[in-house]
Structures are given as structure tokens and as C-alpha cells.
Amino acid sequence: xxxxxxxxxxxxxxxxxxxxxxxxxxxxxxxxxxxxxxxxxxxxxxxxxxxxxxxxxxxxxxxxxxxxxxxxxxxxxxxxxxxxxxxxxxxxx
Amino acid sequence: xxxxxxxxxxxxxxxxxxxxxxxxxxxxxxxxxxxxxxxxxxxxxxxxxxxxxxxxxxxxxxxxxxxxxxxxxxxxxxxxxxxxxxxxxxxxxxxxxxxxxxxxxxxxxxxxxxxxxxxxxxxxxxxxxxxxxxxxxxxxxxxxxxxxxxxxxxxxxxxxxxxxxxxxxxxxxxxxxxxxxxxxxxxxxxxxxxxxxxxxxxxxxxxxxxxxxxxxxxxxxxxxxxxxxxxxxxxxxxxxxxxxxxxxxxxxxxxxxxxxxxxxx
Numbered sequence: 001x002x003x004x005x006x007x008x009x010x011x012x013x014x015x016x017x018x019x020x021x022x023x024x025x026x027x028x029x030x031x032x033x034x035x036x037x038x039x040x041x042x043x044x045x046x047x048x049x050x051x052x053x054x055x056x057x058x059x060x061x062x063x064x065x066x067x068x069x070x071x072x073x074x075x076x077x078x079x080x081x082x083x084x085x086x087x088x089x090x091x092x093x
Numbered sequence: 094x095x096x097x098x099x100x101x102x103x104x105x106x107x108x109x110x111x112x113x114x115x116x117x118x119x120x121x122x123x124x125x126x127x128x129x130x131x132x133x134x135x136x137x138x139x140x141x142x143x144x145x146x147x148x149x150x151x152x153x154x155x156x157x158x159x160x161x162x163x164x165x166x167x168x169x170x171x172x173x174x175x176x177x178x179x180x181x182x183x184x185x186x187x188x189x190x191x192x193x194x195x196x197x198x199x200x201x202x203x204x205x206x207x208x209x210x211x212x213x214x215x216x217x218x219x220x221x222x223x224x225x226x227x228x229x230x231x232x233x234x235x236x237x238x239x240x241x242x243x244x245x246x247x248x249x250x251x252x253x254x255x256x257x258x259x260x261x262x263x264x265x266x267x268x269x270x271x272x273x274x275x276x277x278x279x280x281x282x283x284x285x286x287x288x289x290x291x292x293x294x295x296x297x298x299x300x301x302x303x304x305x306x307x308x309x310x311x312x313x314x315x316x317x318x319x320x321x322x323x324x325x326x327x328x329x330x331x332x333x334x335x336x337x338x339x340x341x342x343x344x345x346x347x348x349x350x351x352x353x354x355x356x357x358x
Contacts, residue, residue: 019144020151022224038111043118047125051137052144053226055259055269057126062275066227068122072115079111 007033011041018049027070034074035082046071138262145232145265148220175350182347186251189345193253193312193322215239215356220265223348229256229273229293233354236264246318246357249346254315254323255354268354271315271323272297272344280313280342282326287340289313295344297324300337313342 014029026049033039049067056063129136217235225231235241245258247268260267271278272291280289285305289297301307311326328341 019147019221020225022222023227040114040118043122047122048140051129051140053228053230055228055230055267055273057130060275062228062273065126072119075115 007037007039011039011045014042015045015048018045018052023049023053023067026067030071030074034078038075038079038082040075042071042074043068134260138260141232141260141267142262142265145220145234145262148232149218149234149265152220178347179350182345182350183251186249186253186345189312189325190251190253190322192310193314214358215241217241217266217354217356219351219354223270223294223351227274227293229270229276229291230259230267231270233266233268233356234264235356236262236266238263240358241266241356242358246321248321248355248357249344249351250353250355251346252322252355253344253346254318254321255344255346257318258356266356270295272342278315279317280315280323281320282307282311282313282340289342295324295346295348297342299340299342301340303331303336303338305338307338307340 010029010033014026014033017025017029026045030039030042030045033042046067047065050057050065054063054065054067057065125136215235217233217239219231220234221232223231233241233247241258241261243258243261247255247257249255254271256268256270256273258266259269269276270291270293272289272293272295274291274293276291278289278291278297280287280299282301283306285301285307287299287301289299291297307326307329309326309329312322313324313326314320315323324342324344326340327343330339330341331337
């Protein structure tokens with residue numbers, strides 16, 4: 001697992017945006033991380049987002065931890081795409 | 094020298110490893126949610142406290158920046174613009190509040206009851222932007238030590254319903270907006286009951302019978318919150334083939350410039 005400067009900066013920005021910036025900043029930085037890296041760190045960041053802003057955890061639409069689910073979805077979707085199409089298989093994971 | 098494994102087996106091994114890591118991570122996340130639920134939100138409240146303090150710290154730093162040399166002129170214009178927008182929004186809100194009070198007064202006169210005045214409340218600063226959370230929640234700078242309680246009602250300075258307290262920490266509290274995305278709430282407009290669906294940002298949508306006597310500017314009240322006003326009807330749409338009128342409701346307060354709220358105990 002590589003931690004380049006870009007990845008560290010994006011991850012820090014994603015984490016800080018949970019508390020200080022609009023939600024779409026968090027989403028864009030998580031998206032950028034997943035495009036380039038197998039960024040498992042977006043899962044704890046998304047978990048912090050849901051703990052911070054989710055009113056209450058429930059099975060109804062308004063109670064689903066959307067940030068955590070979105071983080072897992074981004075990891076699943078971009079795993080094959082990142083490997084084969086976006087960055088090539090030769091680049092470090 | 095051992096023969097090199099074919100690439101497809103190395104790929105399969107890597108895929109299995111990734112899938113195993115993924116499942117492991119999902120189980121950890123589920124466990125964390127379970128622990129938080131069992132502990133009745135201990136982890137959640139700690140994070141909310143930290144987040145609220147972080148927002149307050151950043152807000153205080155940002156507020157001191159305009160006074161620095163080089164930013165003063167532009168900052169003063171920006172500040173004046175913001176103040177004028179705020180004043181305009183407050184004036185519109187006061188007009189709406191006047192209409193709401195007039196309607197309430199007429200109702201109370203007809204019922205020969207006396208309206209109770211608001212007693213016991215706390216003013217609190219808004220620490221986070223309304224656009225930070227997609228769930229319609231925001232953080233205020235008043236908590237348990239200021240007397241804020243769970244399920245307390247939160248009002249705008251002009252008395253319009255904004256939401257209720259859903260989590261209380263020592264110095265901060267989390268508010269869920271009345272018109273949070275996906276939230277449903279029963280409302281009354283000119284004695285017409287209807288169900289409103291929150292759209293976030295102080296907006297909501299509802300449907301009323303086509304022949305209901307409703308118009309733009311009508312005040313929306315919420316029975317479950319002592320019939321306090323929550324918004325105004327800003328638009329009505331009725332299709333010629335439809336039996337219902339779609340109403341678009343909006344809180345008259347400019348949420349982007351709202352700095353203080355009032356928590357009613």
C-alpha cells in the first residue's frame with residue numbers, strides 16, 4: 001500500500017472536510033482518492049462523517065449511513081476500473 | 094529456480110486477498126456501529142463534541158482575518174453586503190412572522206383562548222454551515238451546560254420553526270432541521286392538513302386537495318410543535334388532470350446567513 005504525498009494530502013483534506021466543508025467536498029476528495037488508489041482510509045472517514053451528521057441510525061431512508069455505504073461502493077466500483085482502465089495494471093496499488 | 098506462476102493465478106490470489114480485506118473491513122464497520130448503538134452513542138457524542146469545537150475554532154479564526162491589513166477594504170464591502178442581505182432576509186422574515194401572528198391571533202380569538210408567551214430559552218450560535226451535512230443536521234454552540242435538552246425545539250430569531258435537538262454534548266448540540274431531506278412531517282395550512290416531505294435547505298413539498306383555498310404566502314404551521322409557524326407557501330402547481338395541488342414550502346429565513354438560533358426548553 002503506497003502513501004504518496006498526493007494521497008496523504010487528499011486523505012487529510014477529505015478528513016478535514018467532514019467537519020468544516022460542504023459534504024460534496026468530502027465526496028469529491030474520496031472520489032479522487034479511489035480513482036488513483038485503493039484508498040481504504042475513506043471508510044473510517046465516511047464512518048466519522050456519519051457519526052458526526054447522521055441524525056439516527058435506522059433502516060428508513062433518512063437513517064441509512066449513506067457516507068459509509070458510498071465509501072464501500074466507491075471502493076468496489078473503482079477496484080476493477082482502476083486496475084484495468086484508469087491507471088493501468090503496472091502502477092502500484 | 095521455481096517456475097513463475099501464471100499471471101492469472103497471481104491475479105486470482107490478489108482478488109481473493111482484496112475481497113477478504115473488504116469483508117474484514119465491512120465487519121469492523123458493522124461492529125463499530127453496533128458498539129456505538131449499545132453504548133447509546135458514546136462514540137458519536139465524542140465526535141460531535143470535537144466537530145463542534147473544530148467548527149467554532151475555525152469560525153473564530155475566519156472572523157478575525159478581515160481585520161488584517163490588505164483585506165480590510167474588500168472585507169468591509171463583503172461584510173456590508175452580508176449585513177444588508179441579512180437585514181433584507183430578516184425584514185422578509187418579520188413580515189412573514191407578522192402574518193403568522195395575525196393568523197394565529199384570529200384563530201385564538203375565535204376559540205376564546207389566550208396564547209402562552211415563550212418562556213425559558215437559550216440563544217445559541219450556529220457553528221456549522223447548513224450545507225455541510227446532507228442529512229439536514231447542523232451544530233449549535235450551546236449544550237448541556239447551557240441547559241439545552243434533547244428534543245428541545247429550535248427556532249429562528251423571528252420565531253419560525255427550524256428543527257429540534259437530536260443530540261446534546263457538554264458545550265454543543267446537534268439540530269435536525271424540520272425539512273431535512275427525506276423527513277416527513279404533518280402540517281396545517283389554513284386548516285388544511287397535509288403531509289410535507291423535506292427537501293433540505295429549508296424547503297419542503299406537499300400535496301393538498303385541488304379545491305383547497307390555498308395561495309402563495311400562506312403560513313405553514315406544525316401541530317406537533319404547538320402549531321408554531323414553520324414556513325410559507327412559495328409556489329403552487331396544479332396539473333389540469335390532477336386532483337391535487339403540489340405545494341412548495343420554504344422557511345423564510347436565509348439559512349446561509351443565519352448565525353443565531355433560539356432553543357426553547
